[in-house]
Amino acid sequence: MPHTPRLTKSDWQRQLKALLPLYGHRNWIVVADSAYPAQSKPGIETIASGAGQLEVVRKVLDAVAVSRHVRANVYLDQELEFVPESDAPGVTKYRKQLAKLLSTASPIRLPHEQIIAKLDQVSQVFQVLIIKTELTIPYTSVFFELDCAYWSADAETKLRKAMHHDLLDA
Numbered sequence: 001m002p003h004t005p006r007l008t009k010s011d012w013q014r015q016l017k018a019l020l021p022l023y024g025h026r027n028w029i030v031v032a033d034s035a036y037p038a039q040s041k042p043g044i045e046t047i048a049s050g051a052g053q054l055e056v057v058r059k060v061l062d063a064v065a066v067s068r069h070v071r072a073n074v075y076l077d078q079e080l081e082f083v084p085e086s087d088a089p090g091v092t093k094y095r096k097q098l099a100k101l102l103s104t105a106s107p108i109r110l111p112h113e114q115i116i117a118k119l120d121q122v123s124q125v126f127q128v129l130i131i132k133t134e135l136t137i138p139y140t141s142v143f144f145e146l147d148c149a150y151w152s153a154d155a156e157t158k159l160r161k162a163m164h165h166d167l168l169d170a
Contacts, residue, residue: 012049012131013059019129020063024070028122029144030130031056036141039130043123046130053135054097057142060131061101068149074107075115075143088137098142107142115143 016029023029030036031053038046049056064072076098083091119128 012047012051012056015047016059016063016129016131019127020067020070023127023129023146025146025148026122026126027070027146028119028126028128029060029072029146030119030128030141031060031144032130032132032141033135033137034132035136035138036130036132039119039123041120041123041128043126044119044128044130046132048132049134051133053094053133053140053142054101056131056133057098057101060142060144061105064144064146070146071149072105072144072146074102074105075118075145076102076107076109077112077115077139077141078109079112079139081109083137083139091137091140094135094137094140098140102142112139115141118145119143 033053036046061072064070080091080095085092122128
């Protein structure tokens, strides 16, 4: 069985810093709990950070925030809201800390399988980076869908309408 070397904190941060300028809209970064599986798709790269979940989420948020070319749509597993403290000690504290950390991000909550299906589809054409953490609470992954920071969805809609009207006029 091949052994995957454990990255140091500086290694995963260096890798994030190196990849973010290469990434653009449609790339994803996932901050995952320790049981998140390594996926076999060539478009998905998984690294082990050896760091805490909230620390990694903060670093990804900070890296995206200072990036001029991308912003992130944040997704959370809908199941997280229903995980009981009795089955996953620490989940209540984690939810509160995560909510505070993502207070300006307006996360989108979807069932886990829907988010995984999105990743599966995207990874057929675009790169996905999964950063595993030391957290041992289920349904705690934070999914960052990168989008263009300097071109809005409204601008794209207007462009497409103008193109459509131009084609009709031709």
